Amino acid sequence: PIASDSARRRGSTGRPWGNTNTQGEEARVESKHGMNGISHRGRVLTLDSMNPNVKRVEYAVRGPIVQRAVQIEKELKEGVKKPFTEVIKANIGDAHAMGQKPITFFRQVLALCSYPALLEDSKFPEDAKKRAQRILEACGGHSIGAYSTSQGIECIRQDVARYIEKRDGGIPSNPDNIYLSTGASDAIVTILKLLVCGEGRDRTGVMISIPQYPLYSAALADLGAVQINYYLDEDNCWSLNITELRRALNAAREHCNPRVLCIINPGNPTGQVQSRQCIEDVIRFAKEEHLFLMADEVYQDNVYAEGCQFHSFKKVLFEMGPEYSNTVEMASFHSTSKCYMGECGFRGGYMEVINLDPEVKAQLIKLVSVRLCPPVPGQALLDLVVNPPQPDEPSYFYLLFSLQERTAVLSTLAEKARLTEQIFNTVPGITCNPVQGAMYTFPGITLPQKAIDKAKELGLVPDMFYCMRLLEEDGICLVPGSGFGQREGTYHFRMTILPPTDKLKVVLQKIREFHLRFTQEFS
Numbered sequence: 001p002i003a004s005d006s007a008r009r010r011g012s013t014g015r016p017w018g019n020t021n022t023q024g025e026e027a028r029v030e031s032k033h034g035m036n037g038i039s040h041r042g043r044v045l046t047l048d049s050m051n052p053n054v055k056r057v058e059y060a061v062r063g064p065i066v067q068r069a070v071q072i073e074k075e076l077k078e079g080v081k082k083p084f085t086e087v088i089k090a091n092i093g094d095a096h097a098m099g100q101k102p103i104t105f106f107r108q109v110l111a112l113c114s115y116p117a118l119l120e121d122s123k124f125p126e127d128a129k130k131r132a133q134r135i136l137e138a139c140g141g142h143s144i145g146a147y148s149t150s151q152g153i154e155c156i157r158q159d160v161a162r163y164i165e166k167r168d169g170g171i172p173s174n175p176d177n178i179y180l181s182t183g184a185s186d187a188i189v190t191i192l193k194l195l196v197c198g199e200g201r202d203r204t205g206v207m208i209s210i211p212q213y214p215l216y217s218a219a220l221a222d223l224g225a226v227q228i229n230y231y232l233d234e235d236n237c238w239s240l241n242i243t244e245l246r247r248a249l250n251a252a253r254e255h256c257n258p259r260v261l262c263i264i265n266p267g268n269p270t271g272q273v274q275s276r277q278c279i280e281d282v283i284r285f286a287k288e289e290h291l292f293l294m295a296d297e298v299y300q301d302n303v304y305a306e307g308c309q310f311h312s313f314k315k316v317l318f319e320m321g322p323e324y325s326n327t328v329e330m331a332s333f334h335s336t337s338k339c340y341m342g343e344c345g346f347r348g349g350y351m352e353v354i355n356l357d358p359e360v361k362a363q364l365i366k367l368v369s370v371r372l373c374p375p376v377p378g379q380a381l382l383d384l385v386v387n388p389p390q391p392d393e394p395s396y397f398y399l400l401f402s403l404q405e406r407t408a409v410l411s412t413l414a415e416k417a418r419l420t421e422q423i424f425n426t427v428p429g430i431t432c433n434p435v436q437g438a439m440y441t442f443p444g445i446t447l448p449q450k451a452i453d454k455a456k457e458l459g460l461v462p463d464m465f466y467c468m469r470l471l472e473e474d475g476i477c478l479v480p481g482s483g484f485g486q487r488e489g490t491y492h493f494r495m496t497i498l499p500p501t502d503k504l505k506v507v508l509q510k511i512r513e514f515h516l517r518f519t520q521e522f523s
Helices: 004-007 022-033 052-056 062-078 106-114 116-120 126-137 156-166 183-195 214-223 242-252 278-290 315-317 358-370 375-385 396-426 451-458 462-472 501-521
Strands: 178-182 206-208 228-232 258-266 292-298 332-333 348-354 493-496
Touching: 052 214, 052 462, 106 375, 116 126, 126 375, 156 178, 156 242, 156 348, 156 375, 156 462, 178 183, 178 375, 183 206, 183 258, 183 292, 183 332, 183 348, 183 358, 206 214, 206 242, 214 228, 228 242, 228 348, 242 258, 242 278, 242 292, 242 501, 258 278, 278 292, 278 315, 292 315, 315 332, 315 348, 348 375, 396 501, 451 462, 451 501, 462 501
Parallel strands: 206 228, 206 258, 258 292, 292 332
Antiparallel strands: 178 348, 332 348
16 A cells, blocks of 8 residues: 555656665665776665665655756746645645744743743743743753653643643643653653564554555664554545454464554544544553543644534543553653644753553663754743643733734644635535544645556555646645555545645635646546
8 A cells, every 4th residue: 555665766866757776776885996997895874784674774755756846946046937836845744834824922932941041031921931930840951951850840740741641631640640742742752662572473562544644654674563554534524443453453362463553633644533432442542442542632622623622632531531541551642843832943842651651660760861862942832831821821812922922823734624625526526524623725636547657657655646746737735645545446646734824825716726637648
C-alpha cells in the first residue's frame, strides 16, 4: 500500500520522468577513487555501509514532490517562464506559512520572555508581564536560553495537568506523568523506542491506520519494528472498524508480536472525528488484546462537522471504570503546532502517560535526558496555550480578544472544510468525504488506465505521476496518497485546507481544471 523506495526517489533531482541513478553511481566511484582519481580505501560511510533502517525511512510530506516544488520556486525567481507565477504549497499543515496570524497574547508574552528589557515597556499589558516573569523565574538564570529539566519545567507541567483535568471534566492528572516534548512527534518516537524489542517472530508489531501520518511508518522503519496496517473505511467517512482491527491483529500474529495500537483522532490525513462509542470499542479491544494504546490528539480543537465532538481517550478510559482505567497502558499526545495556534516552528508539545510501570518510567526519564530538554521557548508557548488568563485577572480583556482570534480561526477552517468537500464532489472522478476535523482533505481520484500505464512506464506510482503533473503544469503542491498508504487499486492525494479562502478557491478551481484535462488526455 505504500510506494516503493525506488518509485519515491524518482523526481527528487528535478528530472521527474528520467533515471536518477547517475548521482548515486558517481558517488560510488568517488568513494573508491577519491576526488583526484587516486585509489584509496574509500569512505567509512557510504550508501552501502550506512544504517539500512535509515534507507527504509520515507516521509512523503517532504518527499520528491516538495523537493521539486522548491526547485521550481528557484526557477521562477531566476526568471524561468512557467504557466503560473507562484507555487502554492498545499502539502503540509503549516498554518502561519499559509498566512494565519499568531494569537496576540501568546506573542506578547513570548516577546517579553525572549527580551526581558521589554518588561519596562508600557505598551505591554501587565498580565502579559506577570506571565513572562513567572516563566522566567522558573528558568535557570531567569533566561529561556538556559536548559530546563529533561521532563520539562515543573510549573508548566503542573499547568498542563490542570488543563487536562479541566478538559476532561475533573479527572485527575498527575504532573509527574506529563513529559514536555519537541512537538508531539518527539514524544511519539520516544514511546515507540521504549516499546520496540525482540527478534524474528517476537519483534514488536505496531498497528497503524491506513491512510496514516508518515511519521509512524518512518519511525517504525527507523526502529526496525513491524508495521501492522489496519484500513479505515473510506465508504463510511474513514471510520475505524473493530472487525478490521481484529483482522489486522490476527494476521500479524503469524509473523510478529503485536504490542501497540496507534490512533489519530481527529484523523490525519483523513479528517475523521471518532465517536465516543468508537473510542470505547477501541479501549475494550486494547484491553482484551493486551495492547499499549497511543492516542495522537494534536487536532483536538479542530472539529468542524455538525454532530461531531472531540472526546479524549483518557476521559473515556476513566469513565469506563477501574476495570479499564487501572489496567490499560496509554500515552496521549498534544502539540502547539496545530489547532487554532498553528505555532509549528516553536516545537512545543507534551505527552501524558497512564498506568506506566514505575521501573519503565525511570527508563523513560533516562531516555529523555539524553536529548537534554525540549526547546524552552516551545515550553513557554505551551504554558500559554494550557493556562490562558482567567476572568478575575486584570488582562482578561486581552483573553477576550484572543478568544475572538481563536474563534475566527476555527470558524474560517470550518467554512473552508465545507467549501473543499463541496467543490471536489462536483468534479467527475474525484470523491471527497466530509472534512469533520483536522486540517486536511484526502479525496479519492479515479485515474484512466492509460495514465496508470504511463506512470508505470516512468517508474512512478500513479498518484505520484498525477501530483507531479499538477505541480509542473499548475504550480500546486499536493502529497500523493501513496505516501500515506491506501488500499490496493485506489488513488488519493492529501491537501491542506489552510490557504486563505480566496487562494483556496483558486487552488480548488485549478485542481478541478487539471483533473478534467488530465482525464481527457489519457482517456
